Amino acid sequence: MKILMIGAGATGGYFGGRLLESGQDVTFLVRKARAEALARDGLVIRSPVGDVTLPSPPTVQANGFNRPFDLIIVSCKAYHLAQVIEDMAPAVGPDTTILPVLNGMRHMDLLDARFGAEHVLGGSCFIAATLDAQGVVRHLGTPHGLTYGERDGSRSARVEGVEQAMAEARFDPRLSTTVLQDMWDKWVFLASLAGITCLMRAPIGDIVAAPGGSPAALGLLDDCRRVAEAHGHAPGDTALQRARSVLTEAGSKLSASMMRDLEQGAQVEADHIVGDMLARGEAKGLDLPMLRLAYAHLKAYEVRRAHP
Ligand SMILES: NC(=O)C1=CN([C@@H]2O[C@H](COP(=O)(O)OP(=O)(O)OC[C@H]3O[C@@H](n4cnc5c(N)ncnc54)[C@H](OP(=O)(O)O)[C@@H]3O)[C@@H](O)[C@H]2O)C=CC1
Numbered sequence: 001m002k003i004l005m006i007g008a009g010a011t012g013g014y015f016g017g018r019l020l021e022s023g024q025d026v027t028f029l030v031r032k033a034r035a036e037a038l039a040r041d042g043l044v045i046r047s048p049v050g051d052v053t054l055p056s057p058p059t060v061q062a063n064g065f066n067r068p069f070d071l072i073i074v075s076c077k078a079y080h081l082a083q084v085i086e087d088m089a090p091a092v093g094p095d096t097t098i099l100p101v102l103n104g105m106r107h108m109d110l111l112d113a114r115f116g117a118e119h120v121l122g123g124s125c126f127i128a129a130t131l132d133a134q135g136v137v138r139h140l141g142t143p144h145g146l147t148y149g150e151r152d153g154s155r156s157a158r159v160e161g162v163e164q165a166m167a168e169a170r171f172d173p174r175l176s177t178t179v180l181q182d183m184w185d186k187w188v189f190l191a192s193l194a195g196i197t198c199l200m201r202a203p204i205g206d207i208v209a210a211p212g213g214s215p216a217a218l219g220l221l222d223d224c225r226r227v228a229e230a231h232g233h234a235p236g237d238t239a240l241q242r243a244r245s246v247l248t249e250a251g252s253k254l255s256a257s258m259m260r261d262l263e264q265g266a267q268v269e270a271d272h273i274v275g276d277m278l279a280r281g282e283a284k285g286l287d288l289p290m291l292r293l294a295y296a297h298l299k300a301y302e303v304r305r306a307h308p
């Protein structure tokens, strides 16, 4: 299976690197600076699960394709997706499967509109990772899951092909027959985690130690839950209970990747992860005070960041 990984950042570098390490035919679509760094230093992953350095990983740049790929895994940030869609288009043929692992849901509409929903699987990943200033992919914990599946829940030949391709890689792949619900569950949790850790500039354990911290986190989770419910994707009891306990765990060092980006002064996926959740809820007539606050805060950060 010829696999194209879009981006060799935190998630793309990690999952693409693990696939390459396991002997899969992986090429990274990268921009010039990353292509040069990968050619010079190799793809380096530092992880509690096992370090690896992959010298000269195969890369391609936009306009460099000479044939379609079988599987394209999309792992860019949402604010780069419009350009990525144009750049990857020549790699999409009639039999290409596209597997996005972005957080949120709106990217699905954009990919469907450009390539046709029949090409696009559902997917998401569960990892805390970052690309450091030296271009090293740093895996910050031990979870490293990647969930994927047909959106209608079927077990098609193509998802079984993906299952086979991922079988030997050093991460936890999961073929799901409920992938849309899984994506909503993750989004509800992540929008709450990102919203609260960015608002408070603190990991969960510190928020929980502050007066009013846990109720604020749970209030945000409840806003997100109501949006999912209004769209027919209410989290089940297990997912909700798990989200509640993770968001209120004393001593937890957990924060969202968005908070890491924000603390580095980087661009954040405010519209995609928090704004879109709010917009979908308001379109259903919901009053969502905590989500509104979390979104206003991220937009204020963006305004401030735009000042010279
Ligand atoms: N990091 C994490 O822990 C987690 C992230 N996620 C989600 O995964 C998605 C990806 O996040 P993450 O991996 O952290 O992001 P990163 O910014 O680390 O990586 C994205 C990569 O995409 C590359 N890219 C952007 N545009 C293009 C283009 N036109 N052509 C080629 N490459 C391009 C960037 O390359 P360049 O170097 O050129 O800018 C960058 O290296 C997000 O939606 C995020 O929310 C989900 C779970 C955990």
Ligand SMILES: CC(C)(CO)C(=O)C(=O)O
Pocket (backbone or CB within 6 Å): 103, 125, 126, 127, 128, 190, 193, 255, 256, 257, 258
């Ligand atoms: C929920 C979490 C931490 C794990 O995948 C994540 O998606 C993120 O930080 O962006």
